[in-house]
Every structure is written in structure tokens, then in C-alpha cells.
Amino acid sequence: MQPFHAVVLGIVQGLTEFLPISSTAHLTLTGKLLGFVTTENTQAWTAFLAVIQLGTVAAVLIYFSKDLWRMTRALLEDIRTKGKRFAEYSHESRLVLYITLGTIPVVVVGLLAKDIIEGVFTKNLVVIASSLVVLAIFLWIAERVASHSRSIQKVTLKDSLLIGLAQVLALIPGSSRSGTTITAGLFLKFERAAAARFSFLLSIPAVLGSGLYELAKIDHSVFQFGNFNLVIATFVSGVSGYVAIAWLLRYLMKNTTMIFVWYRIGLGVLLFILMLTRVVTP
Secondary structure (H helix, E strand, O other): OOOOHHHHHHHHHHHHHOOOOOOOHHHHHHHHHOOOOOOOOOHHHHHHHHHHHHHHHHHHHHOOOHHHHHHHHHHHHHHHHHOOOHHOHHHHHHHHHHHHHHHHHHHHHHHHHHHHHHOHHHHHHHHHHHHHHHHHHHHHHHHOOOOOOOOHHHHHHHHHHHHHHHHHHHOOOOOOOOHHHHHHHHHEEEEEHHHHHHHHHHHHHHHHHHHHHHHHOOOOHHHHHOHHHHHHHHHHHHHHHHHHHHHHHHHHHHOOHHHHHHHHHHEEEEEHHHHHHHOOOO
């Protein structure tokens, strides 16, 4: 891997982590086209992706830093003054609790399915292409039935658990973490920008935990891509991730998600064509 490749992978990671188009799909396709993904190095590639995801975690932490500080301060104040009277907690306090509870499903399933997630199955382009198309259909349905009548201030415990369960589907390669959670938010009648904002906040514990978990058990295999390249890709993913967050929140205030529906379908069909013509292997 050359520094140029690291920059490309960082840009792909940052942009596709937050747009509902699947970072796994784009990174796996890019990695296969560049010759970095093989059946022999699936664990090293998974670790590489998990580490550079820390750049996108930094992006969402920086972008929502004021919100996170306000939420944390409110929670500590409510714990001090209201104790276990959770019904009296402020919206900011309850958001922290909702995000925490909404993260539990993906943590449990992620740990139980760890070997599958790190294996060859999750790099299979047939699975990825199928997931791209299937989630696109669900996102289209969500757009059709959604009323977009609820703001993020209306998030409830039930909403957080349902959206958290939807986040579990992001463990299927090609589905997209933001795609599954935004789709769930739309089904729950949230405004598009509100669904995206809660999706981004919910992603923080899961993506941060995934990256730190991989760092904790990292071995020399991940360094086969180069230490400097790992740093470059992580930094670039953070910059491009910040841009993606800012753009998507502005975009969804006035536009539907249909551009992502058609993009996912187009990419899924393209992947099937590339596999049938043997340009890439499944």
C-alpha cells in the first residue's frame, strides 16, 4: 500500500460511514480492486478498517461536541438533583440514556458473531451487493410511508431500542450503519434530519468500541499495510467524515433520501455485473 492508496481509502471511509450507502461495500470493493483484500488477510483488513473508523469517530465527536457536552452536563446535573426520578430528566439527559441502551443490541450481537464478522463471509461481494439492493428497497418504503412529523426532542426509550435493533443489521456487510438506523427513524415518523442526527449520535459508542476493541487485540498483521498509511487513512477519514456529516444534515433538511436509494441499487447491480464478468471475485 502506498500513501496515495491510504488517502483514497480514508476518503472512502469518511464519506461512506455517514452517508447511507455502506462503508463496508465501498471499502471492500476499493480494497479488492486495489488488490488489498484476499482470502488470506481478512482479519488484517477488518482490523485496518476498524482502526481507520476511529477517524470518523473523531469527526462525529468534534461535530457534535457542543451537543455532547450539553447532554453530559445535563445528565450529571439530573443525577445529582433528581436521582432515580428518570421521568423528570431533561431531554438532553434522556438522550444519553437512550443512546446507551440503543447501543446494547449491536454490542451483544457483535461479540457473539465476532468470528463471522471478521471472516471471509463479511467480505463477500454477493452478500454486499444483495444488502445494498435490499436496504435500498426498505429505505424507499420508509420514504413512502414516513410522515416526517417528529423531531429529535420526541425520541423515546422505545424508539432508541428499535433503532438500536436496526443498527444490528449494519453488521451485515453492505447494509450501512447510517442506512439501517436512518431507515428505522423514518419508519418511526422522524424528520429526515432528526433521524440522521440520532443515527450519528448512536454510532459513537458502537464505532468507538469497535475501533478500540481492534486496537486492544491488534497484532502485527494489520501493519502489513504500513504504519504511516494507517495514520494517513485514519486522519483523512476524520476530515472527510466531518464533511459528510455536515453535508448530509443540511441536505436532508430540504431533500429526500431517494438519491441514496437509486445509488445503492445502481451500485448493487454494478457489483453483480463486475462479478459476472469476473472483473472482481466474490
